[in-house]
Amino acid sequence: MSGRPAIRPDRLQDRLARFAAIGATPKGGVDRQALTQGDRQARALLVDLAGSRGFSVRQDAAANLFLRRPGEDADLPPLLLGSHLDTQPTGGRFDGALGVLAAFEVLEALEDAGVSAPRSVEIAVWTNEEGSRFAPGAMGSQAFASGLLPAEWLDARASDGARLGDELAATIGSLPAPVTSLGFPIAAYLELHIEQGPVLERENTPIGVVTGIQGTLWLAVELEGRAAHAGTTPLDFRQDPMRAAATAMAELYRTVMPTDPDARFTIGRIEVQPGSINSVPESVRFTIDLRHPDAAVLAGLERQVRAACKNASADSACRLSIHRLLDMPPIVFPETMVRLVEESAQRAKLATRRIVSGAFHDAVHLARCAPTAMIFCPCRDGISHNEAEHVEPHFAAAGTTALLEATLSVLAR
Numbered sequence: 001m002s003g004r005p006a007i008r009p010d011r012l013q014d015r016l017a018r019f020a021a022i023g024a025t026p027k028g029g030v031d032r033q034a035l036t037q038g039d040r041q042a043r044a045l046l047v048d049l050a051g052s053r054g055f056s057v058r059q060d061a062a063a064n065l066f067l068r069r070p071g072e073d074a075d076l077p078p079l080l081l082g083s084h085l086d087t088q089p090t091g092g093r094f095d096g097a098l099g100v101l102a103a104f105e106v107l108e109a110l111e112d113a114g115v116s117a118p119r120s121v122e123i124a125v126w127t128n129e130e131g132s133r134f135a136p137g138a139m140g141s142q143a144f145a146s147g148l149l150p151a152e153w154l155d156a157r158a159s160d161g162a163r164l165g166d167e168l169a170a171t172i173g174s175l176p177a178p179v180t181s182l183g184f185p186i187a188a189y190l191e192l193h194i195e196q197g198p199v200l201e202r203e204n205t206p207i208g209v210v211t212g213i214q215g216t217l218w219l220a221v222e223l224e225g226r227a228a229h230a231g232t233t234p235l236d237f238r239q240d241p242m243r244a245a246a247t248a249m250a251e252l253y254r255t256v257m258p259t260d261p262d263a264r265f266t267i268g269r270i271e272v273q274p275g276s277i278n279s280v281p282e283s284v285r286f287t288i289d290l291r292h293p294d295a296a297v298l299a300g301l302e303r304q305v306r307a308a309c310k311n312a313s314a315d316s317a318c319r320l321s322i323h324r325l326l327d328m329p330p331i332v333f334p335e336t337m338v339r340l341v342e343e344s345a346q347r348a349k350l351a352t353r354r355i356v357s358g359a360f361h362d363a364v365h366l367a368r369c370a371p372t373a374m375i376f377c378p379c380r381d382g383i384s385h386n387e388a389e390h391v392e393p394h395f396a397a398a399g400t401t402a403l404l405e406a407t408l409s410v411l412a413r
C-alpha cells in the first residue's frame with residue numbers, strides 16, 4: 001500500500017452539493033422521495049461517479065444499488081458500507097446522503113492511495129429507508145436481510161397513486177446495472193449518519209459511537225362512522241369518527257410522552273373523508289409513530305394506544321381497525337463492533353461518546369446479517385426531517401474520517 005489513505009473534504013462537500021441539487025426545495029432542503037424521478041436521477045449520478053473510478057455496479061430486486069471496489073479475493077464476503085439517498089418530503093441535504101457520499105469518499109481514498117486488500121469494499125444504497133411514500137421504512141434493507149420482497153408491498157399505493165411494484169421496476173430499469181438475487185454474505189456493515197438529535201452538538205463531540213437503535217412501531221388507525229349533515233344532526237344521532245379520533249389523540253398526547261421521557265409518540269398524517277366542511281365525516285385515518293428503547297415498554301405503549309382508540313370509537317359508535325405498518329424491535333450492536341468504531345475514531349484523534357439512536361436506520365436489518373456498527377456526526381440544533389437540516393463541513397469530514405479508519409480496521413482483520 002503506498003501512502004496512508006486520507007479523505008478529501010472538498011471533494012465530499014462538492015458531492016454533497018451536487019446531490020442536494022437533485023430534488024432541491026426553495027427553502028434549502030430536499031424532496032427526493034423513494035423511487036421518484038429524483039431518486040432515480042441521484043442513483044444515476046452515483047453510477048456515473050462509480051464508473052469514472054472503475055467501481056462495479058449491481059442492484060437487486062428491491063432496487064438496492066451496490067457499488068463495489070474489488071479486493072484481491074473476489075470470493076471473500078465484502079465489507080459493506082451504506083445508507084440511503086431517498087428523503088422525506090421536506091427533508092434535509094444530509095439524512096442518508098451523507099452516509100452514501102462518505103462511503104463513496106472512503107472508496108475513493110482507498111483507490112487514490114492504491115490500497116490493495118484481500119476483501120472488497122462495497123457501498124449499498126438502500127431503497128426507501130424513509131418509508132414516507134411507501135411504508136414500511138427501511139424497506140430495501142429489510143428485503144436484503146430477509147431475502148424476501150413481500151407481495152403485499154408491491155401493491156402498496158403512494159398518495160400520488162403510484163404502485164410500489166411499478167416504481168421498483170421503473171427504477172431498476174432506469175440503470176444499466178445487472179440485477180442480482182436478494183441478499184448476499186457480507187463480512188460486516190458500517191453506516192455513517194447524522195445524529196438527527198441535539199446531543200453531540202451540545203457537547204461539541206464530533207463522533208457518536210452508536211451502541212444500538214430504539215424500537216419503532218408504525219400503526220395505521222382507521223375509524224369509520226356515518227356521514228351526516230353538519231347542521232341537522234344532533235350529538236346522540238352522530239357516529240362521528242373525527243370526534244373519536246380527537247378523543248383518542250387527546251388522551252394519548254396527554255399520557256404517553258408526559259409520563260415517560262423516553263417514549264416518542266407522533267401523529268404525522270391524518271386523512272378525513274369526504275373532507276367536506278359541512279358534513280360529519282364518514283371515516284378518519286391517521287398514523288401513529290411509537291418508539292421506545294425498551295421492547296416491553298413499547299409493547300405496553302401499543303396496548304395503551306389500542307385501548308384509547310377502542311374506547312373512543314365505542315363512545316362515538318364508530319368502527320375501528322388498526323394495523324401495523326412497521327415493527328422494528330430495539331437492537332444493540334455487538335460490543336466488538338462498537339469498540340472497533342470507538343478505537344478507529346480515537347486513532348484519528350477524534351473525540352467520541354456512546355449514544356443510542358432515536359431514529360431507525362437500515363443498520364437495524366443489517367445487524368441481523370453481519371457484525372454491524374454506526375457512526376454519528378452532529379447536526380445543527382439537532383434538527384432533521386426538516387429543510388433546515390445542516391452539518392458543519394468539519395463534522396462531515398470527521399465522520400468520514402472515522403468511517404475510513406473503521407473500514408481500514410475491518411480490512412486489516
Ligand code: HGY
Nearest residue numbers: 129130137358359360
Ligand atoms: O424515521 C426514522 O427514524 C428514519 O430516520 N427514517
Ligand code: MN
Nearest residue numbers: 095096129193
Ligand atoms: Mn436517514
Ligand code: MN
Nearest residue numbers: 088095130385
Ligand atoms: Mn430520515
Ligand code: MN
Nearest residue numbers: 129360361362
Ligand atoms: Mn435511517
